[in-house]
Amino acid sequence: MTIREGIALREQGRSPEAKALMEPLVADVEGGDDAFAKVFLAHSLADVQEDPEDELAWDLRALAFMDELTDQRAIERGNPGGKNALLPSLHLNLAVDYRRLADMANARHHFELGQTYLDALSDDEYGNSIRSAFAEGL
Numbered sequence: 001m002t003i004r005e006g007i008a009l010r011e012q013g014r015s016p017e018a019k020a021l022m023e024p025l026v027a028d029v030e031g032g033d034d035a036f037a038k039v040f041l042a043h044s045l046a047d048v049q050e051d052p053e054d055e056l057a058w059d060l061r062a063l064a065f066m067d068e069l070t071d072q073r074a075i076e077r078g079n080p081g082g083k084n085a086l087l088p089s090l091h092l093n094l095a096v097d098y099r100r101l102a103d104m105a106n107a108r109h110h111f112e113l114g115q116t117y118l119d120a121l122s123d124d125e126y127g128n129s130i131r132s133a134f135a136e137g138l
Contacts, residue, residue, distance in 0.1 A: 007044055046062065056098065060094070087114065
């Protein structure tokens with residue numbers, strides 16, 4: 001899957017290449033009916049933005065697509081905690097985005113929202129990494 005290839009590039013420090021690989025997918029993914037792919041792509045594109053306002057816009061887009069996502073689809077895509085297992089990461093990223101933009105009220109709001117969904121995370125490396133990030137605070 002190209003989104004995962006983009007994530008791999010970002011993890012290798014090759015964000016511009018990741019962005020170039022994923023951006024052409026937006027029209028097809030957003031025009032499709034896979035809500036998980038919509039959330040996943042927007043959330044992934046947020047991570048490769050250089051401008052904090054662009055990163056915020058993509059994270060907000062990912063959060064908006066959550067309304068279309070069902071628990072069943074999230075579980076099918078490997079999230080045993082359903083769609084709520086995606087919310088800690090989304091809200092944490094939004095908190096960081098807002099902090100970078102010096103909007104501490106919204107940063108705290110999303111940090112607190114993300115904490116309310118921590119129980120949906122699996123007890124695995126991913127879940128532990130998100131819980132650790134929250135433990136570090138804003």
